Amino acid sequence: MSGLHKVSSNPHVRARATTASIMGTVLIALLPAAAFGVYNFGPRAALLILISVASAVLTEYLFERLCKKKVTVGDLSAAVTGLLLALNLPVSAPWWIPILGSFFAIFVVKLLFGGLGQNFVNPALAGRCFLLISFPAIMTDFNCDAYAGATPLAAIKAGESVNVMDMILGRTAGTIGETSMIAIVLGACILILAGIIDLNVPGSYIVSFTVFAALFAALTGRTVNGPYLSAQLAGGGLMLGAFFMATDYVTRPITKKGQYVYGIFLGFMTAVFRIFGASAEGVSYAILLGNLLVPLIEKYTMPKCFGKGGERS
């Protein structure tokens, strides 16, 4: 026996999952949606995805090097932000759009507020909304080689009929990663099976959205039927938002009860924006608003501890 042994406070073993492995799994889970986007919209989609991921990672790397901080790009969270942002862009966007969006998402929203875990809204969504407000024409131009004309959501808002099967498969106009419900749900299954997300937020979000959308559509005198609701569910960013952005650990409540409240709020706001709003879409703004409410929701939904009523949940 020589020398002293390592000491630390208990416990002395650790579970396998790390921040990097979780973020890596999220990247893998986003692959079906990304791959379908490339298939649907062509190689330009792949280029935008690459630019977006690279600029997100580079922004974080350069900032940390310049500030002489520990470089944290290895945790893969910047890559996830870059990929999510790209999936929220129209394929016709010019090359500098993902660079600007990633920079805003990573530098302004994430790093300036203290880095990973400190951002009060989802960086990718904030980046998207920043672009949407700054360059509305570019960000809502869904014309491309494959598709001309309106997105399915805009079409049903205008009272036109849509092909629901195409929407579920993803063969419609829209942002790169949002069109295919099947690809997104496949990715969501990966996350659920890997134990990375549960259905608390996406489940309550989707259910409450369906209820409120039906209610509001009926109130505004639309015929609410199966095809209409299916189109609302499969259309726009709902699936991508519900499974990949509303579930963002940092910006959703940590309490179980709070997660239901948050999900229901998102469903309500999305329905309000989609049915009563000027635009056909409302997922991004609904989630951003929800993010802002998280501290309040958490404050009022703190769990009871064991022995004081909390032992059963």
Add this chain to the structure above:
Amino acid sequence: MAKFTFVGGVHPFDGKALSKDKPMKAILPKGELVYPMSQHIGAPAAPIVKKGDRVLAGQKIAQAQGFMSAPVYATVSGTVKAIEPRRVVTGDKVMSIVVDNDQLYEEVEYPEPVPYEQVSREEIIRRIQEAGVVGMGGAGFPTHVKLSPKEPEKIEYVIANCAECEPYLTSDYRRMIEEPEKLVGGMKVLLHLFPNAKGVFAVEDNKPDCIALLKEHTQGEERMSVVSLQTKYPQGSERQLIYAVTGRAIHAAMLPADVGCIVDNVDTVVAVNRAVNEGKPLMNRIITVTGDAVADPRNFIVRIGTNYHELIDEAGGFVTEPAKIVSGGPMMGFALFDLDVPTTKTASALLCMTKDEVSALEPSACINCGRCAEVCPGRVVPKQLADYALRHDLEKFEKYNGLECCECGCCSYICPARRPLTQAIKSARKMVLAEKKKKKEAGKS
């Protein structure tokens, strides 16, 4: 209740296969023995021998100080070499009696005890108190105090904690397999003390052989039953165990007796049997020496006071240099920087690992994933408590139930950012409790 379990918990690699199938082996200490005066919760014992005295195994060498205390016995024959502070597993230095082992192992003669059925309740508890029996699961709470609730007739359950949920530990398992009659014997004494209680042996379902054996040994004992618990850490934590067995939940400020329960660990029940039925003091315990750095991992019947070095020698030494040595299990044990410490009444294992998973990855930023809250058996939000602890906001820490933490380690275990949550919460708890004690004492004077 459909399943005997609790909400939360984790499933770490259990490592029990290393040592579980080898029979216990009694070992005789060779070098000096060290008896810390504080091997229990409460006032330290006071030495009643002095330097140069010859002592025998089984001789009382330190007297309990008050009710909340326990005496200490010599476990070998020899000469008192010194009474001085010695390093113990927690890293503290504790006043200890050091005995130079003469390797004759002469033992005092124990008078034949009167059967417990013929003596008073007070006499039974006095025997347990005199024998120095304390909670051997790790806490070291004096057993006679536990067995003296205000209203003994209101106790409905005496639960033998046979969960052994800590990974790697197999000492309780071996005890149950090899000496079930001693466990049942101890339970008989406990049920005699609590006439309205049922005796429950609560075993995790990863030990089906123990469950079968205990069922066999309790056949015909109408007041005893064996309960199979879901295998999950920390199933053997007192509050979680009571909840799993009875559906009754107590918070940190309550005692098991408040909901009619008494919980004792396997080895403690066996020590009660020894004290009451054999009239012998607590002198030895079973220690699992295990881990991938040890040549021959197994369980030893160890005389308390034996140096940890001797345990390693008995287990064939190290096959590779260990990176980390833990006294106790990997979830709640104490890491040792040096093996030169004595075994005590509460030492359950010596775990030697070739890899230290803790220093392998540095803590990073919290990503708010919520896993800590999900696994916390106390149903608090560890991430939030750790934040308050680090900011030294003890008021908020207490408000959000920081004192409810049982320090089981699940939050740190599961944290993907590898944050030392348990450590932060533990430190804050200590500060809050010390603060309270100070206030209480100031109020008294």
